[in-house]
Amino acid sequence: MARPGTHRLPLLLRAVPVVAAAGVLVAALLAPVAIGAGTVLARASTGVGATTTGILDRAPDAATVVTDATGAPMALLYRRFRVPVGPAGIADTMKAAIVAVEDRRFYAHDGVDPQGLARALVSNAVRSTPLEGQGASTITMQYVKNQRLYTLADTAEERRAATADTLARKLTEVRLAHRVEDRLDKDTILARYLDLVYFGRGAYGVEAAARTWFATSAADLTVPQAALLAGIVRAPATYDPIDHPDAARARRGQVLTAMTEVGSLTPAQAAVARAAPLDVVPDPALPAEGCLAAREGTGFFCQEVVDRVTAAGLDLATGGYTVRTTLDPRVTLEAREAARDAVDADDEVAEVVSVVAPRPDRRPVLALAANRAYGDDSAAGGTMLPITTAPLRGAGSIYKIFTAAAALERGLVTPDSELDVPERYTATTFDDAGEDYAVENLGTYDDEMTLERALAESPNTAFVALLDRLGSVDPVVDVARRLGLRTTLAAPGPGGRPLAERVRAAEQASFTLGPDPTSPLDLANVAATITAGGTWCPPTLVARVTDRAGRDVTPPPPPCEQAVSPEVAEQLRRALSEDHVDGTAADAAEDAGWDGSMIGKTGTTQRSASAAFLGATDRYAAAVMTFSLDAPEPLCADPVRTCSDGDLTGGSAPAETWFDLMTPWHRGTDASPEADEDED
Template sequence: MGSRDVEDFDHGDQRHEPDAGRGLLLLRGAVATALAGLLMAALLAPVAIGAGTVLVRAASGVGATTIGVLDRAPDAATVVTDATGAPMALLYRRFRLPVGPAGIADTMKAAIVAIEDRRFYAHDGVDPQGLVRALVSNAVHSTPLEGQGASTITMQYVKNQRLYTLADTEEERRAATADTVSRKLTEVRLAHRIEDRLDKDTILARYLDLVYFGRGAYGVEAAARTWFGTSASDLTVPQAALLAGIVRAPATYDPIENPGAALARRDQVLTAMTEVGSLTPAQAAAARAAPLGVAPDPALPAEGCLGAREGTGFFCREVVDRLTAAGLDLATGGYTVRTTLDPRVAAEARAAARDAIDPDGEVAEAVAVVAPRPDRRPILALVANRPYGDDAAAGETMLPITTAPLRGAGSIYKIFTAAAALERELVAPDSELEVPQRYTSTAFDDAGDDYTVENLGAFDDDLTLTEALARSPNTTFLALLDRLGSVDPVVDVARRLGLRTTLSAPGPDGRSLAERVRAAEQASFTLGPDPTSPLDLANVAATITAGGTWCPPTLVARVTDRAGRDVTPPAPPCERAVAPEIADQLRTALSQDHVDGTAADAADEAGWQRPMIGKTGTTQRSASAAFLGATDRYAAAVMAFALDDSEPVCVDPVRTCSDGDLTGGSVPADTWFDLMTPLHRGSDTVTPPDPYGDED
């Protein structure tokens, strides 16, 4: 019998007599056991000396310098929500959503302990019996160090933490998973230290929040969502058993690719749970009778703003750009970003824009809406008729058309000339101003030539400032600019009221728009030919409505890290843009456009009856047009333009053409009233969501 035992043992190229082979085997086993015992003694008792001490020091050097770094949290997905707290986008490098001990069902905790480390709550991070057995087997048979109880859950946590969180290079990743005694001893040392610092429930939750469950799902919450469309806190017994079984080999036990193996592994977990007393035999039998129950096509949720909730892509992009510029790593930081996006406002704005202009056509329409609060300026919507995306053939665009200065706003800029004149007491809202059909500037030129403008259409010989802003004759405002004597005060008040992104945008020569206009004394500035941000325009209307107080338009109400700490980047403070009496005069002067001005037809068609301010604008050849307006509740700007800025735009239907007839009082004004009419219907009884959580 002894001879047969020895002959069945593979000696490789060596040839030994049975007795000699048996003696060698016993000797190797004894040496391995002794070595393992020495190493264990050195690990478990710091007073170890001699060769054991040297070996342990060599093997655990990495661990000794890494223990502090183990406090670093693993990468996690950032969740971006709207003002109500409803998710609108996920940003991640790996799909992981740590939930901590309270977010993991007891079924999941029991399943993973039963199959991976049933003495988890009894040992101090290391199972000496299992580790010695693995070391002996590795020395004698060259078997892998994993299995046989060699790795406790705490040690597995160390390995996965080193692999997924601490390793920055391929060499470090290989070292974290190498099947070597050195790596195993490093895990032993770190496991002991972790057990001294963390309680068992925390270690178990950290492990479950960290490990890989296949199909790109890292951590149990991501796994629960990916495989079952549920949360980690709601996992049933058979679901938890399946996930616990997947951990050992996610590809091997993939329930879609290898359902038989996955089922057998799940049942193995259920048996282990029965053996340790987590389940009764009857409960285990009921769980075995359940189908695998996984999603037919498990897939990760869409990542980034391209996968954002429908209609929120432009808003999402701006959020990501601003927070990234503030230094937040959204793809790994595990933040919760509560934005100011009002889902009702955004839905109405998007519907109005898409109803006005075919999203598959060549013309874009952008809408920006802010709340004209005097203490802060939340952005409620940034939408367009076109979907946000990278498939141009499908009508998508990734251009920041709601926020960037891409096209001109036309005569809306007359507001700034009026504001500068009001500040210098040159005019009042009821001042009579001349309206010649043609006017040549007496103070400005055009590259050395006379600067002359004409009116489009017929006007009375004289109009009040209020009437002039409503009907928008060009000559009146160039004459008013002549009275100011310089474009500087107009640029200055434009910046103060809110045209900040627009005026700071660099041109081909590197200078900002404000610098170029000032240097050239560009009189045409009052007619708005320069690229303008729709969001800036909405904020101008908000500043006037809020009594002359400018506030930075804000997309983010609060950012919290994974521990719930507030890490919201600070926003610039609000500023007094113009005196309250100037703001009052501007509100009066802008109060008639919808009554008998260029937006009157659009207001009549919408049945609009509420007080408001408004101003239309159209650039030359109808390449773009805009409408700015505000009530006491909402301030919004709408801009329509051809994606190819060399093409004029025609209406009815909206399209590019050779001889455009688009005006600010047509499509943009129609869209504004189509948006605002439902928002103000019953507005006294509708309480908008408060993303800041500080309103009564």
């Protein structure tokens, strides 16, 4: 019976007495046809064993739901809109209606109704009428046909064979129906059929139909609603209640009459249901599908999840999975608002924010947000570029972190070591295509400063000189990869060569100044690795994937690694602790009222074509990048825009966004968003 809240009927699903089947007559009727078509019988038997396995064990395609960390849906993915719910998820009203109109002897036969089949075979043989009529197909046989059509058929030829009006197809269905009945109980067969069959307007299965036609669930269908849906099954286009309301109402009446005839309804109950309006939704439509239709502000995160899970081998469009992500809805909302406050979405400039939790044993991604929408309408500020995760623009002087880390690992410096800071420096170990490689500082600095001060004030010459002391760019590239720059360094460039390979081969000294395209998510994870004692963990967007049976099928992430020793990580934390105090991010920190401890580093590329800020506390690690969307162009600040002579820096819009976002979260525990609560 239906669970509480569904419509119970006193006589619902009453077993219908079996009319005595004339076995001898059926055998006599079947014999001439079979004898005259021995090859048909042989053809019908071929492959039945293999097909039986698919009919019984292969699940039909179903929609996948993607949720945030709280379990709230943010996107649906499907090829056909189907949401299987099983016997417990379907109201008794619906079960009674479909049995009454499609197969009133369903609970008594063994998968084949001899009377109906005999009528159909004789009529087909004598008058060439279609085999589908006159009760030839039981619900079990219809389940077999629909399973072959929607689940097993991969080609147009296989789909034609599954619906061909031939004796061979009908006899195949008879054999398969018997095997289904041998393995499954009646309630399971009925639910599988209702979860599979087409109800019009793109709705496959009764749950999808209930949502599409009535904005309700299959478990809560009323008698008139169930009767309407049961009537639609026979010919969804003919009985479409929007396009053909009179035909739909008449068909619903036929179903209600059938329900009274079999005892599922009393005449009085049927009369009440017959008088009810069709009451379907005015404009029935399928729910929006895919990440383009994801909940506002979650599209970039959704697409990254889909790409990663699909790459792991799961078909989200057909698998019926539940993908619970690590996305924190509050962090995402506030990150998006901060980016939009900083950079107008109508201009051709993107500002992106990637936020991860720097846990020592895993690295959940809490937000991938941007001032722009995820979408294909560029005029409305949309873009489908993976701007929050892909390496599109440079991060500038943030890369000086990697040169510092390599020097710290080799014991060449400590945070307190004094570095020379000449106005101009010509490298002794590196060149620029055969010419001297020389850099100049863009501001005025002391002649000497500690590594800690150098990272805060960011003079170029001190870090190229430090790279000279290392003697090669290899250790810098290596530590950059270990700390988290993995997508960035693996990204292919000209000729398909990864960035790491190109930088190493060319001994590219400019690597320490960060001109190369960089993933914002990679940057956030670099900060998290340093904060987490030097432990790198893969940035994880998926907390759990379960299949339709509730089994955990989460693709396993790569294991965490000790990227640098805890001692080097602590030295890096100390060396990066002054940028917000009296370094390049100090003004942004002061304006936001920041008074906590943190690590931070700004970065700006040549001509201000892009700018970035990386920062982290023990609770959050985040990177903010600002860049022109279509092509590298100079950017100006106040307001942020493309211009002919850029002046945007990492200490302006990117740092301002970071501190505007983080300051309220660290002002007190009551005001701070909760970290994601994804289950282990």
